Amino acid sequence: MSKSSFIRSVSKVLPIALAVLLLSVSIKTIIHEFKDHSWQSIWQYLQTISNTRKMASVALTGLGYLAMTGYDILGFQYINQVLERTKIAGTAFISYAVGNTIGFSAFSGTAIRYHFYSSWGVSKLKIAQLIVFTHLTFWLGLFGVSGVVFLVDPLTLPKVLKLPFNSVHPIGFIFLALVAIYFVIGYFWKSSLRIGSEEIVFPSPEMSLQLIALAAVDWGLACGVLYLLLPLDHSMSYPGFFGIYILALTAGLMSTVPGGLGVFDTVILLLRPDSISAPDILGALIAYRIIYYILPLIIALGLFIIQHFQKHK
DSSP: OOOHHHHHHHHHHHHHHHHHHHHHHHHHHHHHHHTOOOOOHHHHHHHSOOOHHHHHHHHHHHHHHHHHHHHHHHHHTTTTTTHHHHHHHHHHHHHHHHHHSOOOHHHHHHHHHHHHHHHHTTHHHHHHHHHHHHHHHHHHHHHHHHHHHHHHHHBBOOGOOOSSSSSSSHHHHHHHHHHHHHHHHHHHOOOEEETTOOOOOOOHHHHHHHHHHHHHHHHHHHHHHHHSOOTTOOOOOOOHHHHHHHHHHHHHHHHHHHGGGGGGHHHHHHHHHHHHHHHHHHHHHHHHHIIIIIIIHHHHHHHHHHHHHHHHH
8 A cells, every 4th residue: 555545544534533532432421420320310400491591592592593594695695696595594594403413514514505506596616616615614713713712711621532732722822823824825815716607716804704703603602502501500601601612512523423412512511610510411411402403403304395395386
């Protein structure tokens, strides 16, 4: 085997191995944390969450998914394509609701966008541009928001994650350095790439800043959903919890596990304040997954069926 072939093989296997390792460590940690607790204590906490807080969490979830549709709306501005915003928002909602829950959003989200946007006259090339734009700028938003949060609130990393850093500070610097490189490339890269009749250009700095701001709103609302489901008597402020949430979100996304399942929960579990017990945090996480993932997925599948039949009338 040549050196280049070996490197390609390692590059394919490494992300899968990392995901399996993180998931295995997370499951082991969760089992260890709950060996002294019963599922009854978790169920008891779920019953203590008031209907008012549940409804407020549902409302924030709705606002969060509405914010997510902004990625596609900005994407249509980027590809210079006109389409009714209701169609863009509906397709984006279905794409994110399905992709967030079942994972593999690069495939599931792509398939959904192609299915609907192509039926409304958007060319394959423009859909491809849109998909690349939404995925790349998603990571731009992640690095931008996480980088700032990790520098402002340098949390101590859980040892169980086996990372080479004790604090998120170095990660914050790395993320912001990547964002800075992105903006430098955008500033100097003035040329465009022409494919057929389409011209592909680098997103403007203004649009990139809008995307980072949109990501902050998106994850701020998502964090609010979980924060509302925590015990009322905990001592942690929302800004303090936001740092923990962003770290858990980043770890979950980089694990590539659908919904960050296990990895996200482990980070929240290990960094929770002493005022929140393990059964209570797991109960809050279960409620969070039902409200933020399962409920939108059910609605999205219903909308998908309705739109599919309307399209074939």
